[in-house]
Amino acid sequence: MSLLAIETSCDETAAAVVGPDLSIHSSIVASQAAAHAAYGGVVPELAARMHLERIAEVTAAALAAAPGGWGGITGVAVTRGPGLAGCLLVGTAYADALAGARGLPVVGVSHMAGHVWAAQLADPALRPPFVALVVSGGHTELIHVEAPGAVRLLGATRDDAVGEAFDKVARLLGLPYPGGPAIDVSARTGNPARHRLPRPILPDFGFSFSGLKTAVRYLLDDLRVGDQPLATTAQADVAASFQAAAVDTLCTQLEAAIEYTGAPRAIIVGGVASNRSLREEAARRCRGLAELTIPPPALCTDNAAMVGAAGWEIVRRRGFDDGPLSVDPGLASYI
Amino acid sequence: MTAVSRTSGSEAETLALGERLGRCLRAGDAVALDGPLGAGKTVLVRGLVAGAGAVGAVRSPTFVLHAVHPGPLPVHHLDLYRLAPSLDPRTLGLDEMLETGAALVEWAERVGPDPLGWFNARCRISIVGPTARELALTGPGRLCAAWTRG
Numbered sequence: 001m002s003l004l005a006i007e008t009s010c011d012e013t014a015a016a017v018v019g020p021d022l023s024i025h026s027s028i029v030a031s032q033a034a035a036h037a038a039y040g041g042v043v044p045e046l047a048a049r050m051h052l053e054r055i056a057e058v059t060a061a062a063l064a065a066a067p068g069g070w071g072g073i074t075g076v077a078v079t080r081g082p083g084l085a086g087c088l089l090v091g092t093a094y095a096d097a098l099a100g101a102r103g104l105p106v107v108g109v110s111h112m113a114g115h116v117w118a119a120q121l122a123d124p125a126l127r128p129p130f131v132a133l134v135v136s137g138g139h140t141e142l143i144h145v146e147a148p149g150a151v152r153l154l155g156a157t158r159d160d161a162v163g164e165a166f167d168k169v170a171r172l173l174g175l176p177y178p179g180g181p182a183i184d185v186s187a188r189t190g191n192p193a194r195h196r197l198p199r200p201i202l203p204d205f206g207f208s209f210s211g212l213k214t215a216v217r218y219l220l221d222d223l224r225v226g227d228q229p230l231a232t233t234a235q236a237d238v239a240a241s242f243q244a245a246a247v248d249t250l251c252t253q254l255e256a257a258i259e260y261t262g263a264p265r266a267i268i269v270g271g272v273a274s275n276r277s278l279r280e281e282a283a284r285r286c287r288g289l290a291e292l293t294i295p296p297p298a299l300c301t302d303n304a305a306m307v308g309a310a311g312w313e314i315v316r317r318r319g320f321d322d323g324p325l326s327v328d329p330g331l332a333s334y335i
Numbered sequence: 336m337t338a339v340s341r342t343s344g345s346e347a348e349t350l351a352l353g354e355r356l357g358r359c360l361r362a363g364d365a366v367a368l369d370g371p372l373g374a375g376k377t378v379l380v381r382g383l384v385a386g387a388g389a390v391g392a393v394r395s396p397t398f399v400l401h402a403v404h405p406g407p408l409p410v411h412h413l414d415l416y417r418l419a420p421s422l423d424p425r426t427l428g429l430d431e432m433l434e435t436g437a438a439l440v441e442w443a444e445r446v447g448p449d450p451l452g453w454f455n456a457r458c459r460i461s462i463v464g465p466t467a468r469e470l471a472l473t474g475p476g477r478l479c480a481a482w483t484r485g
Contacts (some may be wrong), residue, residue, distance in 0.1 A: 040419050138398030161394070164397045
């Protein structure tokens with residue numbers, strides 16, 4: 001019997017069916033990115049409305065692709081935060097209504113816990129204790145999952161999240177949005193040692209990417225002649241040098257956290273974990289230190305299968321929730 | 336409306352200016368913060384939040400869009416960078432926030448010239464050197480006074 005999982009916290013409408021052994025029977029993601037791009041940015045009301053328009057068909061598609069359809073579902077898991085309030089409400093109201101009509105229990109899930117437990121979809125043998133580096137547009141955090149339900153925050157960014165730094169540097173370089181993948185691609189042809197950029201290592205496993213972003217800005221001021229755009233090779237060198245500094249900083253703090261906790265395993269999750277350079281460098285540096293799991297890119301970016309994985313973790317630990325779910329746009333929990 | 340300009344030679348000085356201004360904030364104040372990438376808008380907010388006596392780590396809200404710092408005066412930190420230009424800030428719940436708290440809005444210039452007067456103060460930060468910044472504040476005399484003394 002599987003969990004039907006629903007995710008609507010940001011600009012992806014997603015549904016998935018995940019079995020108790022964490023096999024993904026189906027996972028459907030409908031992105032709103034193109035719709036928001038047409039407006040030049042995110043429109044929160046549009047995001048909520050588009051979730052409402054698509055959630056039924058996305059959920060139906062996920063059920064249709066899973067063996068047994070509704071007959072194989074034992075409960076509904078849904079993201080209740082963090083995210084945009086209007087968007088979260090669409091998902092939780094829909095999940096509550098479906099569960100009520102079918103007589104099924106529901107479980108509310110933190111989107112951040114979803115990112116963490118996505119690693120268990122990639123490696124079902126993953127069990128605490130482990131260190132998790134959570135890297136996305138809005139988060140850069142190191143946590144220690146000591147035991148089921150026992151999560152300690154080791155450190156976090158003091159200013160910008162790393163994914164935000166990728167996006168803002170991409171904009172400075174004139175690369176398209178989303179900036180993360182654009183820098184990843186541009187950096188492949190660049191020389192990462194061409195420019196030496198800051199790699200701040202803060203105490204208490206802290207991160208700071210604001211200074212790196214500002215350093216790139218000044219570097220570009222020096223490199224540019226007048227209003228001429230940068231040549232492609234020069235652009236690639238800056239992208240590669242920035243990426244090297246960001247990745248080096250993340251890996252240094254991850255190594256320190258593994259050594260500090262003595263955790264035998266580590267995971268890297270969240271949208272930025274799909275960055276190829278981070279995946280390669282972290283794998284190299286964790287060798288002999290800890291067993292490292294990085295989910296495939298489709299499980300790093302927002303999806304509903306990860307909500308199913310986190311849902312199972314909660315259900316096993318403390319069961320389903322009672323009554324209708326409340327949303328929490330500022331939810332900061334990993335459990 | 337009054338105006339005052341200050342120069343800051345370092346992040347610490349920007350932080351201190353923010354703290355002085357933060358002590359003068361009241362419920363209903365909506366401060367627009369403008370300036371290019373790396374100008375130090377988030378640093379100023381860190382000072383403002385501390386000065387207002389609100390708590391919680393101040394991070395860039397570019398992706399989360401809205402963060403709230405509880406305190407005697409709740410301080411809301413918003414960022415319009417990722418939002419569509421010309422967006423009505425009320426769609427983010429600005430009116431409700433201002434009933435009991437103050438709002439600090441980064442990348443406020445993205446809503447345009449603010450003909451409807453969502454903001455009652457505006458601070459524009461210009462980069463004038465590697466660490467030097469000019470901070471130009473316009474707003475009620477009560478707020479500008481924070482920077483004219485001393």
